[in-house]
């Protein structure tokens with residue numbers, strides 16, 4: 001950027017490294033297993049919408065449907081432009097730039113820290129022990145200065161499901177001190193593990209949900225924040241006046257109908273069968289050192305030579321997600337579960353790579 005221009009902008013933003021989304025990294029593939037999307041499209045058509053009118057800020061039909069899906073009241077729900085917007089709105093209502101702090105536990109979803117950076121909010125990370133459990137001693141040392149804590153459960157990119165007991169311990173520890181945000185983006189893949197029932201017990205609990213993963217609707221950008229009604233009211237103050245486009249609202253309402261939910265559940269069972277098949281076959285491939293346990297629609301795999309595997313697959317049009325930039329995940333690649341055909345093509349190519357490995 002020209003020097004004369006540079007002084008107009010925040011120095012930290014000029015220096016900021018932009019978040020690299022799966023889509024922005026690109027790759028000219030036909031088999032996209034890099035963004036944890038649902039592998040097959042949903043067919044919806046947009047019904048009667050008057051596009052000359054602004055949509056409702058918090059569409060009541062949509063809130064009602066989500067409320068009955070999760071079995072809580074509308075006053076405990078905020079709908080937003082994807083759950084990524086929910087992550088951001090919480091920082092806006094809780095954190096003063098250059099003063100307040102958020103806490104994360106790596107390895108985890110990197111959007112939490114990226115959004116904090118954009119807002120100039122401080123960020124502390126306390127690495128998980130063995131990528132699976134919280135370092136409670138270390139957490140206690142920092143709690144007094146932390147406003148917001150983000151936990152992804154099940155975790156992205158590891159697929160790990162933190163123990164309910166550990167979450168409850170953290171909720172008790174943080175009561176009246178910090179807001180604990182549980183990102184349940186993948187909870188439909190292990191729905192019995194959801195912690196919506198804890199909202200009544202802990203007013204510092206916030207849950208994030210999305211239609212982008214199990215519902216197969218990443219394209220409509222629709223997410224939900226579930227929380228105590230006082231928190232929801234504050235979020236309503238800072239959200240944009242028209243966060244969702246009318247066509248998105250229309251499709252989200254259809255997806256949350258009785259048949260839409262049934263369809264989602266059926267597709268999850270098929271996906272789970274693909275996952276079992278994929279895991280059984282991955283286990284027999286010698287390129288792999290370790291496969292992480294996953295409660296989700298993706299698996300994290302530790303390869304012996306991840307760059308070689310990643311690049312070879314990339315050149316064949318099979319696009320996976322590298323994770324080796326994240327602390328603790330050297331040589332790891334995240335693989336979203338695709339259709340049965342996509343899974344078998346992946347296994348086929350991995351076998352080829354194993355056969356032709358350069359010595």
Ligand SMILES: *Cc1c(COP(=O)(O)O)cnc(C)c1O
Pocket residue numbers: 036081082083084085109152156183185209210211212218221222223
């Ligand atoms: C995909 C994902 C989201 C983003 O969801 P959107 O609703 O599409 O914004 C949020 N959290 C995690 C952990 C995710 O993996």
